[in-house]
Amino acid sequence: MTDKPATPRRRGAARTEELLQVTLDLAVEVGYAGLSIEAVARRAGVGKHTIYRRWSSMAELLLDALSRAWTSDLDYRDTGDVRADLREQFLRSAPALSSPPIGPVYRAVIAEAQSDAALRATLHERFLVTVEQRTLERITLAQSTGELVDGVDLEFAAEVLCGTLYYRALLTDRPIDEAAVDGLLEMFMAAYGAAG
Template sequence: MTLALATEVGYRGLTIEAVARRAGVGKHTIYRRWSSIADLLLDALSRVWVSDLDYHATGEVRADLREQFRRSSRALSTPPIGPIYRAVIAEAQSDPALRAALHERFLAVVEKRTLERIVLAQHSGELVDGVDLRVAAEVLAGTLYYRWLLTPYPVDEHVIDGIIDMFMDAYGAAPRPALDA
């Protein structure tokens, strides 16, 4: 209901009072649970989007990264998630508490799940061994967000493949030679 209303009126037009009216409750009912409209939107976004941040592990890291990045890009590019998430990020630039909540609830989750997936690939021999992949996980996830949030350029399959190709060129394990019988 909150996301539908935000889609109708936009982030700047959304108020606690409007949400309360739509829900048929008093505004104090809303304020008891959420201290601001941004907090309410973060909660609403997390209910519809956090499960989309999960990797569907198929056993091949390139395919898993590609599938995850395509899902995330679709979500970030379409209502209700895209415009609302962009507005919350803009608001977070002047609100340190919101910025911390945004990082904890979304960005850290994206980085953690990406790191978990590529570490799994490292353990299975798809990626080079003995390399700390934390920064690589930040770059993989961060590049999509940077392009989507701060540039006019699209995040399409060509871009996604380019990001993954650079990652695999840097961290992919060399193919194992075939064993002679």
């Protein structure tokens, strides 16, 4: 009994992982414009239905592949100093936006999303919400430990933190450097840091 095949469920999870990796590899090779469900299926040696059972569109599949690749960059530390932890994560994760494999593919998705409202919604739901959510969790923790004041809308603050950095990365030629991150955090802490 020890060498029985993996259960369908385990095979399913491994297959999902494999498809995400194939998608990212292919995206890096051929770019967003060259991607298709068919090309991913061919490369992975599966039928298209195997993919469509998991994702309803190429965009969803690619955004999940990007999320998976970027997951570790999005983790915040908890050292008890929210300003330092935000600073460390912003400076660590920002280069991914401009470096391979994620950077160029991600920019291509964002470009495509400008003329495709459905893709824009998917981009937000499958990827950016995760970015904002992890930030919100870290600052909510800081609120619970008294580093930030009570009774303020931290959900919007998380959007301001993420949104400002995205704006700089995508629409300007300014770097996300220490000065930028410190400027942003100075405003955030001035707004919501607990006095004293």
